Amino acid sequence: MIGGNESCIAGPVPMSYLTCLTYILGEWTGVDHIEDYLSYAVYLLWVLFPLAVVFLLPGVLVILFYTSVLLLHIYKRKNEIKEAYFNDVWDGARQMLATLWDGHGRIWHGYEIHGFENIPEGPGLIVFYHGATPADYIYFTARLLIQKKRFCHVVADHFVFRLPG
Numbered sequence: 001m002i003g004g005n006e007s008c009i010a011g012p013v014p015m016s017y018l019t020c021l022t023y024i025l026g027e028w029t030g031v032d033h034i035e036d037y038l039s040y041a042v043y044l045l046w047v048l049f050p051l052a053v054v055f056l057l058p059g060v061l062v063i064l065f066y067t068s069v070l071l072l073h074i075y076k077r078k079n080e081i082k083e084a085y086f087n088d089v090w091d092g093a094r095q096m097l098a099t100l101w102d103g104h105g106r107i108w109h110g111y112e113i114h115g116f117e118n119i120p121e122g123p124g125l126i127v128f129y130h131g132a133t134p135a136d137y138i139y140f141t142a143r144l145l146i147q148k149k150r151f152c153h154v155v156a157d158h159f160v161f162r163l164p165g
Contacts, residue, residue, distance in 0.1 A: 022034055022035055022038060025038075060108075061135055064100075064101075064104065068097050068100070068101075071093070071096070071097065071100075072093055072097070075090075075092070075093040075096075076093075079092075094145060095145070095146070097142070098141075098142040098143075098145040098146050099142070099146065100142075101138050101139060101142040102139065102142040102143055102146055104139075105135070105136075105138075105139035105142070105143075109135075109139075111136070111139045111143075113140065113143055116143070116147070119144075119148070126140075126152070128140075134156075137154065140152065
């Protein structure tokens, strides 16, 4: 066993860092051929990684939803006095969240809108499919608010209003 003052490199046979680490781990746990167990653990990680990604990405969206609500709550508490004197106190919060979501859509998903110039200046109806999470609706309204300074009102199924938050 390697003592406290000895090194893997300074020993009688120089070792790589990973070989030294597996040697120390094997000595510490008392398991023979720990390399086989570690290679099996790496294989399991490789096999289960897509499953982890499937649950990780929606989790990130839910965390961003709740972060947005928290930011709006903080903004409201910070600007309670200004609300009595200004009509559009929420414009700063809307622009901040629109920029946050637009950046997330561009970076994470490569979100783009084709035909944005075809949206009429007056009222219009936009029909789209949003799947399990309404992330693309949020990306669309963020881009609409940033570029055209307009709001988009939504008609949604009852399921959307049953989500917590």
